[in-house]
Amino acid sequence: MPGEALENTLILDGGDSLQGTPLTTWYLSHRGAVPFHPVAEAFKACGLSFYTLGNHDFNFGYDALKDYLLSMKAVCVAANVKDKRSELPIRSYVIHTMPDGLRVGITGAVTDWVNVWEQKENMTSLVVTEPEAALREALEKMRGQCDLTIGIYHGGFEEDFSTGKKLSNTTENIACKIMRDLPFDILLTGHQHMAVPSFELAGTHACQPVDQCTSFCFLQARVTDTGVFVTSKIVPLGTEVDEKTAEKLSPVEAATQKWLDEPVGELVTPVPKEEKLSAALHGSRVAALFNAVQLSRTGADFSCTSLGNTPLGLAKEISMRDITRIYPFANTVMVLKVTKDTIRASLERAASYLVLQDGKPAISKAFLEPKVEHYNYDFWAGLDYAFDLRKPVGERVVRLRTLDGKELSKDRTYTLVTSNYRATGTGGYPEIGKSPVIQSTTDEMPDLLADYLRKNSPVRIPENAKFAVIW
Numbered sequence: 331m332p333g334e335a336l337e338n339t340l341i342l343d344g345g346d347s348l349q350g351t352p353l354t355t356w357y358l359s360h361r362g363a364v365p366f367h368p369v370a371e372a373f374k375a376c377g378l379s380f381y382t383l384g385n386h387d388f389n390f391g392y393d394a395l396k397d398y399l400l401s402m403k404a405v406c407v408a409a410n411v412k413d414k415r416s417e418l419p420i421r422s423y424v425i426h427t428m429p430d431g432l433r434v435g436i437t438g439a440v441t442d443w444v445n446v447w448e449q450k451e452n453m454t455s456l457v458v459t460e461p462e463a464a465l466r467e468a469l470e471k472m473r474g475q476c477d478l479t480i481g482i483y484h485g486g487f488e489e490d491f492s493t494g495k496k497l498s499n500t501t502e503n504i505a506c507k508i509m510r511d512l513p514f515d516i517l518l519t520g521h522q523h524m525a526v527p528s529f530e531l532a533g534t535h536a537c538q539p540v541d542q543c544t545s546f547c548f549l550q551a552r553v554t555d556t557g558v559f560v561t562s563k564i565v566p567l568g569t570e571v572d573e574k575t576a577e578k579l580s581p582v583e584a585a586t587q588k589w590l591d592e593p594v595g596e597l598v599t600p601v602p603k604e605e606k607l608s609a610a611l612h613g614s615r616v617a618a619l620f621n622a623v624q625l626s627r628t629g630a631d632f633s634c635t636s637l638g639n640t641p642l643g644l645a646k647e648i649s650m651r652d653i654t655r656i657y658p659f660a661n662t663v664m665v666l667k668v669t670k671d672t673i674r675a676s677l678e679r680a681a682s683y684l685v686l687q688d689g690k691p692a693i694s695k696a697f698l699e700p701k702v703e704h705y706n707y708d709f710w711a712g713l714d715y716a717f718d719l720r721k722p723v724g725e726r727v728v729r730l731r732t733l734d735g736k737e738l739s740k741d742r743t744y745t746l747v748t749s750n751y752r753a754t755g756t757g758g759y760p761e762i763g764k765s766p767v768i769q770s771t772t773d774e775m776p777d778l779l780a781d782y783l784r785k786n787s788p789v790r791i792p793e794n795a796k797f798a799v800i801w
Contacts, residue, residue: 338428341377344520345384345440345484348398350542352654355776356586358390367401368582375575378404380424382438382482383411384521389660391452407438407482410464412457423468425475432553435472438482439465441521443502446754449662461485462508469512477553481514486522486538487700491529497700509534515558516549522701523639527564535560543567590651595783598790603643606704607693610683611799614709615791616642616656620775621711622792623782628665628769630747632712633794634676636705636757648783657776661749665769668746670738672761674727676708679758681717681726683707684799691719691801706757708748714796733796749775 347369348354357368373381381404387395392415399406399418409422423437439461445453465481472479486503489496494506505519509531519526519538525545526538537547549562601615609617614637621633642656683706685694697703716729731737738744745768755763783789 336377338430338432340379340426340428340434340436342436342480342482342518343373343378343381343404344438344482344518344539345382346386346520347373347381347384348394349386349389349660350658352590352651353582353586355654355660356589357582358394360585361394361397364582366578367398368579369398370401370403371575371578374403375572378402379426380405380407380436380438380482382406382484383408383420383440384484385441385444385447388444388448388452388456388458392455407436408440409437409468410439410442410459410461412459414455414457422464423472425472432478433476435469435476435479436482437465437468437472437480439484441485441502441504443500443756446756447751449750462504462511465508465514466512469514478516478551478558479514480516480518481508481512482518483508484519484521486519486524487526487529487536490700503701505536506531509536516551516560518547524701525564528562535562537562537564539564590649590654592650594648594650594653594780595787595789596647597644598646598788600646601644601791603641604637605641607691609637609641609709610693610707611691613795613797616644617709618711618794619644619789619791620657620779621709621794623775623778624663624747625711625794626782627663627771627773627778628745628747630665630712630745632668632673632710632744633747634708634710634752635749636708636752639702639704650780653776653779653783657779659751659775661751661775662771662773663747663775663778664750664753664767664771666746666748666753666762666765667743667768668762668765669743670730670740672765673713673738673744673746674730675761676759677710677715677717677727677730678724679706680708680710681719682723682758684717684719686719686801689801691799703757708752708759709795710797711794716798716800719799719801728800729798733794 357364396418405424406420407424408420411420426434442458442460444458483505485505487505488498488503489506509517514534517534517536519536523541525540529536539545539547545564545566547562548565549560552559604614604616617635617637620635624633644652683694683697684691714731714733717726718728
């Protein structure tokens with residue numbers, strides 16, 4: 331909906347607006363050269379009213395976040411984000427009166443797993459507290475001042491909708507708990523990358539759009555003397571463009587496209603698209619390239635990496651467009667001191683990605699529901715290892731040695747390079763999360779990948795692991 335919001339309509343956003351597109355990547359590296367914030371301009375054209383922050387909005391540090399918030403016309407509501415400098419225009423809640431007189435109370439919160447994932451230097455001036463407690467306090471303050479309450483929660487659902495079975499033992503996603511404990515009329519969720527057109531629990535109505543801004547949630551709320559009645563659905567994005575905004579953004583778009591088309595290097599042979607199950611069974615050349623980059627940068631004994639949810643390959647000629655496509659995240663790399671037991675436990679977690687169905691390997695539902703998490707299957711380099719799927723989960727690693735055939739020793743430690751995301755233990759790798767950090771970098775993996783290709787082209791992706799799956 332270009333232009334101002336329709337009468338008696340609120341347009342809201344759930345965060346993660348600074349990360350995930352080449353345009354924002356380019357802009358964040360050239361902020362001084364652009365006299366406006368492209369994301370803020372787009373939201374202004376949409377008529378955005380209120381929004382909260384997502385975990386990825388913290389990825390680029392305090393100054394980038396401040397630049398974004400000060401550029402926005404809409405109001406940021408993030409009850410569990412505290413600014414030690416008191417420079418960010420963040421509010422705990424707002425009471426907004428609609429043209430028809432309806433009073434709407436709106437608050438927001440982001441998953442507190444920001445504290446687990448984010449680099450410490452990005453959080454020195456910020457505090458992210460537990461979201462439910464912050465939402466409860468905001469809701470209590472709004473009570474009696476409004477006719478309709480809305481919570482915008484950048485987090486997802488932790489339970490199976492039909493059975494109520496808990497699907498995760500972490501507190502990354504607690505939408506169901508919030509719905510049970512706090513009497514919001516509407517809870518808008520995000521972060522989880524799965525479509526939830528409509529869901530009712532304990533008197534609260536929830537919905538959640540998919541990722542990559544391909545659709546939006548459309549809700550209609552009716553407030554009567556007998557209660558609040560809400561319906562919702564997911565609607566695909568339209569094609570109408572605000573020409574004035576498009577013209578203003580066109581130089582940024584042109585610069586982004588020029589940057590994306592920059593040649594970086596080449597491979598000796600291209601990599602066909604790698605389907606997820608096949609890669610997990612036979613290895614991934616894309617992952618081998620990532621691991622080669624990490625090992626080259628750090629000189630660690632071993633490396634582990636993962637891939638995104640979408641099956642991808644690589645052409646022979648590599649541009650920045652290819653790099654942002656196969657590695658869209660601003661992860662850095664860290665070197666950890668690990669033991670044989672840590673490595674084995676981590677490989678057992680990876681092995682749990684696979685199950686046997688009618689005697690044939692398949693991907694475990696635990697990595698597909700409630701959220702698709704192919705990125706929590708790790709590929710290792712520097713190791714010779716094997717999984718036996720006929721054995722119980724937790725006992726499947728049947729070979730674990732170095733590439734020269736030596737068994738790993740319990741009497742020494744090793745060095746492992748991985749992403750800052752995995753180094754926190756996120757994704758079911760607590761032993762990695764407990765391992766001491768002995769080296770960290772501020773260089774982002776897409777930049778390291780581009781630099782490696784420039785220096786080594788044509789690149790022959792190395793066979794840097796020996797791996798087998800038995801069934």
